[in-house]
Amino acid sequence: MMRQTSKITSKGQITLPIAIRRLLALKEGDRVLFEVDDSGNVRMRPEGREGRFAKYRGVGVGHLKTQQQADEWLKALRGRKE
Structure with a gap:
């Protein structure tokens, strides 16, 4: 399992670590989807792929x-x- 951290800016933005972007083959302009289950677990994945x-x-x-x-x-x- 890969674990990476990121800091939230005053505007609520985060920068995805390069290792995560490479793993998911994300590039500028791509969209990501955040899913939160009933237990509060969050999943993020590329949207629309x-x-x-x-x-x-x-x-x-x-x-x-x-x-x-x-x-x-x-x-x-x-x-x-x-």
């Missing part, structure tokens, strides 16, 4: 009901017949 597989979410819903159908669909997608 999706994982690289997010575009495939739900692709099989409806027409791929069995593993065999999913396998056949993947083979066709990859240009294979066997």
